Amino acid sequence: MKALYLEKVQSLSSKHEYEGSILFEPLPPKHLKAASDFDGIHITWSIPEYPVIDKIHHSILEVNREIINVAPDKTCSNISNVYPSTYYTIRMATSARSGSENKSDGNPSSGFQTKSEYTDELKCKTTEPLPPKHLKAASDFDGIHITWSISEYPVIDKIHHFILEVNREIINVAPDKTCSNISNVYPSTYYTIRMATSARSGSEIKSDGNPSSGFQTKSEYTDELKCKTTGMALINKNKVKPSIVFQNSLSTGGVV
Incomplete structure (x- = not known):
């Protein structure tokens, strides 16, 4: 089961002030886009509104089922080693820090993380190969x-x-x-x-x-x-051309 964030909210009711607890899952990156050229696939996205960036551990970029972990403050990535004329499937999620277990200094344990749902899949076709x-x-x-x-x-x-x-x-x-x-x-x-x-x-x-x-x-x-192509080579003038002997067909019985 996914860990959930605990967010404190304040609400006023009549003359009483109280604190309530609401549980939220992290949101995936938004505005995911991809375009290809001769340098590969260029992928861009926006950081989600929730959670705040210091609570994001990393963004998860999945390209044809290969996982790439991206720093939380990055909003672009370039995939250069691609096959030409090929469709690539791209989607993203957010891996956020979880406060499921807080350390004595008030910070969550680095080993506790929670993941958002993935974005919708995006398909991007790479460019055709170039000739020599x-x-x-x-x-x-x-x-x-x-x-x-x-x-x-x-x-x-x-x-x-x-x-x-x-x-x-x-x-x-x-x-x-x-x-x-x-x-x-x-x-x-x-x-x-x-x-x-x-x-x-x-x-x-x-x-x-x-x-x-x-x-x-x-x-x-x-x-x-x-x-x-080059023409036929000329015969050296100093060389004697071989004589061509025509034999009488009657004497040899052959054909010239």
Whole structure:
């Protein structure tokens, strides 16, 4: 059973003054709000009117069943390590000091606390992942050399792989790589290149707190990049061209 606050109130009745006792539970935080961007989820709230702030031990912030204890004078929190394109459920409660057992100095024992009811649940969807940035391509006789930078969002442990598309052919690249070489190319040919990010999604959280590996979300693609491969190398003028011998088909029985 929850401990209850004892609040003294005074009331006047006729000519008699008396003290009555009224029991109140603490109130949860109010005006709970959440918004997401590339830095994560930003959560704000207001301190409840009751109890007074020095009677609040801490605020309880619950994000997808994970409990975060917040100092009583704080009215905001940022959750940065989030999965992209994922709904997060948020609610709050107040943990208040209880006067159920007062010490000799008149202060309640720190071990006695009481908790308010939770606020209504709030759902907030995180931002979609960003594609790689600074995509570049250059060609030489070894093929096409492609480089890029890892985007700021999501954090690298939330990236499953990068999607490198070269002339509509898909190449999956490890999340910690920032370059790739395409060697088997045709000379003097334009290649179209673009990239996207395949990120882990928290759409289904397993018991260990990690998302199922089967759930992924994809970013938009980068703008297309065109790269022309190098032409065929010229034969050195000092080298003698090999002579081409045409054999008579009648004498060999073959076809030229």
